[in-house]
Amino acid sequence: MLTVPKTQKEEWKTYKNVFDQHSLLILEKFRSQGHYDELKSPLALGKEANIFSAMKGEDEVIIKIYRLENCNFNKMYQYIAPDARFFGVKKRRRLVIFAWVQREYRNLLKAREVIKVPTPMAVRDNVLIMEFIGRHGEPAPQLKDSPPKDPKKFYRKVKDNIRALYRAELVHADLSEFNILNFEEEPVFIDFSQGTTTAHPHAEEFLRRDVKNIVRYFGKQGLKLDEEREYEDIVK
Ligand SMILES: Nc1ncnc2c1ncn2[C@@H]1O[C@H](COP(=O)(O)OP(=O)(O)OP(=O)(O)O)[C@@H](O)[C@H]1O
Numbered sequence: 227m228l229t230v231p232k233t234q235k236e237e238w239k240t241y242k243n244v245f246d247q248h249s250l251l252i253l254e255k256f257r258s259q260g261h262y263d264e265l266k267s268p269l270a271l272g273k274e275a276n277i278f279s280a281m282k283g284e285d286e287v288i289i290k291i292y293r294l295e296n297c298n299f300n301k302m303y304q305y306i307a308p309d310a311r312f313f314g315v316k317k318r319r320r321l322v323i324f325a326w327v328q329r330e331y332r333n334l335l336k337a338r339e340v341i342k343v344p345t346p347m348a349v350r351d352n353v354l355i356m357e358f359i360g361r362h363g364e365p366a367p368q369l370k371d372s373p374p375k376d377p378k379k380f381y382r383k384v385k386d387n388i389r390a391l392y393r394a395e396l397v398h399a400d401l402s403e404f405n406i407l408n409f410e411e412e413p414v415f416i417d418f419s420q421g422t423t424t425a426h427p428h429a430e431e432f433l434r435r436d437v438k439n440i441v442r443y444f445g446k447q448g449l450k451l452d453e454e455r456e457y458e459d460i461v462k
């Protein structure tokens with residue numbers, strides 16, 4: 227029997243369209259284990275996942291909840307099946323989604339050894355809790371909404387990050403101005419669910435696509451970059 231404190235119940239009612247029974251159960255588990263105290267506000271209600279901020283004592287944390295119903299698990303399966311870390315994952319909706327979230331968690335753990343990313347704090351089934359990137363309750367903006375003051379300098383940091391990940395045998399695979407936060411002129415990569423190891427059969431293709439997106443974005447910011455040269459420079 228799920229017992230939910232009244233205030234929490236009221237709060238959840240507000241978002242009843244985004245929480246299914248299973249997610250509610252996991253959220254309540256996490257709350258009772260002290261991973262957070264109360265939900266604060268929705269930050270992004272996306273296609274595959276909903277992102278909330280929540281309070282944990284004086285701090286804020288991010289809770290990412292993948293939709294169990296209307297998400298494209300066929301596409302997820304296609305991406306995750308060739309990942310050696312998830313060989314043998316069964317093509318069943320929930321199992322694929324849970325593996326997907328596990329992958330994001332593991333990628334974040336690995337990435338944080340070499341670059342700045344949100345520290346993952348807890349994961350279970352379709353729910354991931356991580357560090358809040360921002361200050362005084364304000365989340366850091368996506369790069370698309372907050373172009374860098376010094377594009378050249380910012381680009382160099384982004385490139386250094388891509389290279390550091392690559393050396394740690396990780397490719398983000400969904401990198402663009404949407405999944406980079408501009409945190410006080412420092413890039414913070416987020417949304418690592420598509421991240422693969424360099425051993426993945428499509429790793430090179432994914433890395434080339436990441437570089438292409440970044441070169442295109444910084445081209446719009448006035449930098450003259452050659453995609454091929456930048457790619458070669460990163461992998462050399
Ligand atoms: N740790 C964080 N700190 C601050 N803001 C965050 C954090 N994680 C996510 N956000 C905000 O929420 C938005 C959506 O997050 P994210 O990119 O992880 O999900 P998504 O694109 O909906 O997910 P997916 O593509 O995996 O389905 C981000 O663009 C960012 O604005």
Ligand SMILES: [Mg+2]
Nearest residue numbers: 404405416417
């Ligand atoms: Mg995203």
